[in-house]
Amino acid sequence: MKKIQVALLGLGTVGKGVYQNLTVHRKRIEEKLGISIDIAVIVVKHPEKHQAFEANALITSDFQTVLDNPSIDIVLEAIVGKEPAFTYLSQSIQAGKHVITANKEMFAHHGKQLLALANANKVEIGFEATTAGGIPIIQTLNQLFQVNGITKLTGILNGTSNYVLTEMRLRQLTFEQALHQAQQLGYAEADPSNDIDGHDAFYKLMILSQVMFNTQPEWSQVERTGISSVTLNQVVRHQAKQERIKLLATVEMINGAPQAKVAPEVLTADHPLYTIDGAYNGIFLEGDIVGTLTLSGLGAGAHPTASAMLEDLAIILRHGEATKRPYLVSTTSR
Ligand code: HSE
Numbered sequence: 001m002k003k004i005q006v007a008l009l010g011l012g013t014v015g016k017g018v019y020q021n022l023t024v025h026r027k028r029i030e031e032k033l034g035i036s037i038d039i040a041v042i043v044v045k046h047p048e049k050h051q052a053f054e055a056n057a058l059i060t061s062d063f064q065t066v067l068d069n070p071s072i073d074i075v076l077e078a079i080v081g082k083e084p085a086f087t088y089l090s091q092s093i094q095a096g097k098h099v100i101t102a103n104k105e106m107f108a109h110h111g112k113q114l115l116a117l118a119n120a121n122k123v124e125i126g127f128e129a130t131t132a133g134g135i136p137i138i139q140t141l142n143q144l145f146q147v148n149g150i151t152k153l154t155g156i157l158n159g160t161s162n163y164v165l166t167e168m169r170l171r172q173l174t175f176e177q178a179l180h181q182a183q184q185l186g187y188a189e190a191d192p193s194n195d196i197d198g199h200d201a202f203y204k205l206m207i208l209s210q211v212m213f214n215t216q217p218e219w220s221q222v223e224r225t226g227i228s229s230v231t232l233n234q235v236v237r238h239q240a241k242q243e244r245i246k247l248l249a250t251v252e253m254i255n256g257a258p259q260a261k262v263a264p265e266v267l268t269a270d271h272p273l274y275t276i277d278g279a280y281n282g283i284f285l286e287g288d289i290v291g292t293l294t295l296s297g298l299g300a301g302a303h304p305t306a307s308a309m310l311e312d313l314a315i316i317l318r319h320g321e322a323t324k325r326p327y328l329v330s331t332t333s334r
Pocket residue numbers: 130132133157158159160161187188189195200299300301
């Protein structure tokens with residue numbers, strides 16, 4: 001059987017999810033793809049903190065190990081923040097390696113640049129995991145809607161905020177209690193203010209705008225309001241009227257320019273995202289041929305995000321097998 005080696009950058013919630021799922025589902029992946037995948041190197045900031053992690057891989061802080069190893073074909077990145085992720089991925093692409101990222105902040109800032117670099121180096125970038133966890137929204141927009149013009153997207157894009165608002169509503173937890181639970185469950189970012197202040201949803205929305213419209217709004221013009229000022233009292237009052245507060249992210253092309261907003265909104269029962277609860281994300285699309293449709297799925301946590309990264313991995317491997325070429329021109333940008 002053909003064997004490939006990959007590197008994993010980061011061993012937090014998502015990195016561990018990728019490692020575990022690749023290990024647990026090794027046989028299924030080998031049977032489906034006819035390829036054996038070996039995680040050869042795991043790059044982390046502090047290897048000494050991961051001694052208890054039982055990995056059949058080199059755990060190192062030295063990223064150069066990855067660049068220097070020509071047998072590593074694909075780099076899976078699950079680090080927090082723009083750097084060193086952007087530098088690592090740029091260098092990987094320049095070394096002819098495909099890359100797969102879950103890093104929304106980095107990709108919202110540098111996605112366009114990385115896609116151009118990948119194109120020039122004839123490698124692929126998978127970034128499904130940057131947006132809406134396990135929902136295959138990037139593939140849906142990029143591959144399944146080639147002819148439709150998607151005119152508007154409304155999304156619940158942050159699992160932590162949705163979980164917090166849901167727990168406040170269903171169990172009358174305070175904001176702080178609900179957020180603590182979201183952290184315990186591995187939904188929240190290392191700095192949860194990224195979730196509750198709307199930054200995380202904003203980055204995901206900018207990535208979606210880039211995919212849908214090949215452009216992003218001027219960031220400073222986008223309203224970004226989080227959920228930290230939503231009180232239990234407000235949630236309960238709206239609940240009594242069959243209304244729910246959700247953190248909505250919307251982007252729409254208006255007069256040739258994308259207009260976007262991230263803010264809590266009160267939804268009535270007829271809204272397509274009304275029933276999206278807990279750590280689930282929901283995305284409501286409006287297309288000029290298809291009409292409207294709603295996608296939902298778990299938006300946070302180790303497994304949904306690992307799922308998105310592993311499906312990207314499978315797509316890249318399938319493309320390589322189909323064309324019998326080691327590397328492909330990226331198909332990920334319109
Ligand atoms: N903290 C993020 C969320 C994780 O809650 O949605 C997934 O991107």
